[in-house]
Amino acid sequence: MRQLTPHERRRGYSPGSTRHDLPSLVRANGWSGAKPLRWLCNRYIAKNGLEVVEEQAPKIKEFLDVDMKFTEKVALITGGTSGIGLAVAKNMAEKGAKIVLASRSEEKGHKALKEVHAISPDAIFIETDVTQSNRVEHMVKETVKTFGRLDFAFNNAANIEVTASPSTHESPEESYDKLMDVCLKSVWLCMKYELAVMVNQKSGGIVNTSSMDALICSAGTAVYAAAKSGVIVLSKSIAQEYGRDGIRVNSFCPGAFMTPMLASHFEGLSPEEKKALENKYKDFNALGRIGDTREAASIVAWLFSEDSSYVTGQNIIADGGICFA
Ligand SMILES: NC(=O)c1ccc[n+]([C@@H]2O[C@H](COP(=O)([O-])OP(=O)(O)OC[C@H]3O[C@@H](n4cnc5c(N)ncnc54)[C@H](OP(=O)(O)O)[C@@H]3O)[C@@H](O)[C@H]2O)c1
Secondary structure, eight states: OOOOOHHHHHTTOOTTOOBOOHHHHHHHTTOOTTSOHHHHHHHHHHHHOSOOBGGGHHHHHHHHTSOOTTTTOEEEEETTTSHHHHHHHHHHHHTTOEEEEEESOHHHHHHHHHHHHTTOSOEEEEEOOTTOHHHHHHHHHHHHHHHSOOOEEEEOOOOOTTOOOOOGGGSOHHHHHHHHIIIIIHHHHHHHHHHHHHHHHTOEEEEEEOOTHHHHOOTTOHHHHHHHHHHHHHHHHHHHHHGGGTEEEEEEEEOOBOSHHHHGGGTTOOHHHHHHHHHHHHHTSTTOSOBOHHHHHHHHHHHHSGGGTTOOSOEEEESSSSOOO
């Protein structure tokens, strides 16, 4: 019996391993079903390397069993380099979509792209500030230039870089404009260019990220809440406008999800203050916990999928049970 190489030992092969080529293994086991075999094999090899042995059969089977809802579909995700956006990108890549990540920081972009590439090679990053019309136009053009179409747009980018301002009567007017630009105008700008592509295709799905703050209205979040409630109304109105073009538009309304944005609220607090704030987020909802971004991702993926084909103009709330209206 031949000696295993160190690489094979690390991967847990046994001395009796028989090498296979993946398509034969899949065919021999009758696993291919209706899924595009060559495409699946390429994805498996991109993720796991070229070597395929008998012992890996259960792992391969598990990989092939993933529901390939979005094969050959193209998804553009603003704010796709962090938090909720990155979780959505990974979820949709796992389901076969080609992914475009967009955000301002190239460094974050390349780091996030590496994570998505570990799932699928069909992903790019486009440096974009969603408050800049020419950058948004470029983002949509580059998407179509690279992948030939645009099926789904998750308009999710936002920041709260200007919310650490004093109370309303002390706030500079400029902070209002900045917050409105990044939380509301950006969503309109993205849709303006995305819809132009989708109308020509006669199909498309758009999901815009709102926030629980739009519904519960607490002190200190006035402008953010107003902008995010604008996202809900904008989505509903545009859903009416484009329904007959085969385009569905919904908003996604998160409660508290553990992301860098939420974590920024904990910065500079003492350990006791951190614990108290964490408990506040948890106590606030019926489930008594902060959301996992993967839970957000599966809702957004559902909104893009055919499983929600009769859903448009809706604001889908995922808050662990805060808003019961
Ligand atoms: N996490 C929560 O609990 C929560 C609750 C309610 C609503 N939300 C909403 O959910 C969305 C995602 O938030 P998150 O928590 O996932 O935040 P996050 O982890 O901070 O991610 C925000 C993303 O948006 C990008 N971004 C920020 N400003 C941008 C701009 N001007 N142009 C382009 N990209 C920009 C960021 O990348 P760059 O910095 O590189 O640009 C990053 O990729 C936001 O709309 C947020 O308001 C979150």
